[in-house]
Amino acid sequence: MRQVLYDVAALVGRAALGVIFIQHGWAKFQRGVDATARGFADWNIPAPRISAWFAVVAELGGGALLVLGLLTALAGAALFVVMAGAFAYVHVGHGILLESNGFELVLALGSVALLLAVAGPGRASLDYLLFGRRAAEETSAVPAAA
Secondary structure: OHHHHHHHHHHHHHHHHHHHHHHHHHHHHHHOHHHHHHHHHHOOOOOHHHHHHHHHHHHHHHHHHHHHOOOHHHHHHHHHHHHHHHHHHHHHHHOOOHHHOOOHHHHHHHHHHHHHHHHOOOOOOHHHHHHHHHHHHHHOOOOOOO
16 A cells, blocks of 8 residues: 555656646746856856756756656756756755745755655656566665565
């Protein structure tokens, strides 16, 4: 029963987080990577053009991968890195509350991305379907039934 609960929670969490990241990546892409890079430069983010491309690809691609539950560890880790950068370079000096450009959103998004990277996507995922039970159990935070 515990595994089933984890599978459902992981599916809901992955899908919700993935949709949020897809939207953020799409907004950066629509605005233009060059415009995003200029904003990153204004925030003193290192290598702003490379960082902007990384953010767009990680958010769009990683978000889609999370929704599918495919390459979840890689996608979650990449998204955690994006959120860690946003935390360190943009939001940390503004306190926690989002209304003052604080870090509450990047902290929440980054934490869940990291959790999924470490705990695994659950059995309702392409990772499980394609790579099987063993791979899912190796990354799952839920112990396998004896």
